[in-house]
Amino acid sequence: MKKLGIYVHIPFCIRKCLYCDFLSFSEGEERRALYFDALKKEIAYSAKECSGYETESVFIGGGTPTSVDPDYITEIMKLLKDNYNILENAEITIECNPGTADFSALKKYREAGINRLSIGLQSANDDELKRLGRIHNRKQFEDCYQNARMAGFENVNVDLMSALPGQKISDWENNLNYVLGLDPKPEHISAYSLIIEEGTPFYDLYNDEACKDCSLAALPLPDEDTERNMYYLTKELLGKKGYHRYEISNYAAGTYECLHNKRYWECRDYIGFGIGAASLMNGVRYSNIRDMSKYISCFTKEDSVSDIKSGDEMLKDIRENTEKLTETAKMEEFMFLGLRMTKGVSIKEFRDKFGKEIHEIYGNVISSLREEGLLEVTEDSVRLTDKGMDVSNYCMAEFLL
Incomplete structure (x- = not known):
């Protein structure tokens, strides 16, 4: 039987970070409820086209999936289990930001079948976190990490970001050593450089030639050589501690490579649910519309029986940029x-x-x-x-x- 990966997009977050260009935003509870109603319909209606697959991986990303009521996530998990052939040993990941999930929530995720947690630390330096516009501090990360372990998570990834404003090589080395000093050590570490993306507050700051070297209170970005040395240091330090690099920015201990992300890099089938989610199915690539209001309205049935659309029609309405890949x-x-x-x-x-x-x-x-x-x-x-x-x-x- 063919294998499948499933991505579920939760676009909500408490506050958007200064560097973030992901499809995410803060919304009230009423809009969140409407979104999850639509999302559950998309998942249910899509089950038919995935009936010939076994699901090897599920990835719940965002946004910050852990910023919503955990009951929404457990409902999504139940729906996936009821409608998709999810393998018993499937890798099921949820992204988590420190300060958005307490022990009770983490325990619910684990009991729902989620077995991998990806925590967005980014930096162990509170000043660096403030410069990025992150909502958490190091203490909140430590609480989250220990709660995750107590909740039963035995596969944890920690995200770290280098080449931050004002960051020196010694600062980056301290961040790496901090993560390597966690007990128990994380099974996976993602270590990547800050990229200034158009449409973000950081882009406005650093794309202005007049203030390129004096942005954020005279904190310039590290130069190219410094960034490259940070890259080399990452490989050296993590290698000494038993992590092997299997992708440009990803390091795993033992067999804990991220199966879901490898699916993308190996061009294997995956389906995405939620606004902006991308899919590759049977050689056809497409994405969902990015407008949340339109997405919700596509799954809202009208009063008139003649206006009610079938599930297939609703799915057609939310999908765009369809491309049958040539050889x-x-x-x-x-x-x-x-x-x-x-x-x-x-x-x-x-x-x-x-x-x-x-x-x-x-x-x-x-x-x-x-x-x-x-x-x-x-x-x-x-x-x-x-x-x-x-x-x-x-x-x-x-x-x-």
């Missing part, structure tokens, strides 16, 4: 997504998937990047070197046909 597009995605992982892409899998040799399609690119020391080829893999990981965006762009 060329599939090859491109196979390469530039797969190269995010340290294991790279499989030569055999490319041959089995596309009926062609990888060197037949990408021979010139592979040779060129190998000569630059950015790529290496083994008996059955093509993967980026450490140097290639440094300029991964450049390397991946070379595989666009």
Whole structure:
């Protein structure tokens, strides 16, 4: 039977961070209730097209899923279990921000079948957290982390963010050592650099040439060399403590790689529920509309019987940007997504998937990047070197046909 990943988008948060460009916002209880009513209908109506799949992973993301009443989440979990063939050993993750989930809530999530928690620490320095516009402090993270363990979570990820305004290498090293000093240590660590995205308060601050070096009370962003050294330090420190890097920004202890995210990088089927959620099903990529009012209205039945739409029609109304991937597009995605992982892409899998040799399609690119020391080829893999990981965006762009 085919395998599936499920993503559920909870767009609500208490306050949007200064760097955040995700589809998230603060809403009152009435709007939240309307959203979850619509979300549950989307999940129920979509079950038919997923009947031929076994679900290997579920990821509840946001926003801040733990900022809503936990009963909403337990209802979603029950609906998924009742309507989808979720494997007994499926990885089921919920994103959590410190200060938004107490022990009681975490216990409810665990009892509902959620077995992986991803906690957004970002920094162990309270001043850095304030600069990011985060709502929590280090003490709240510590409480959340210990409560999660007491609630029964044995698979916990901690998010850390580097290259923050005013951050020195020593500050980043302190953050890494803090997380590595947790007891028990997290099973997974995501360590990535701050990216200034258009449409965020940080973009307005740092995109203004006049104040590029004096934003946020004279706290400039680290330069390129400093950011790269932070990157090297991350790999070195985490490696010494038994974490292996399996993707550009992700490190796992033992077998605790994130199965759901690997599904994206390996171009395997997944379906997304909620506003803005993306899906890839049977070679067709599409996304949901981003307007919450429109999303809710699509699942609201009118009084007149003649106006009532079928579930299939409602699903059609919320889906957009539908694209049946061409063979060329599939090859491109196979390469530039797969190269995010340290294991790279499989030569055999490319041959089995596309009926062609990888060197037949990408021979010139592979040779060129190998000569630059950015790529290496083994008996059955093509993967980026450490140097290639440094300029991964450049390397991946070379595989666009």
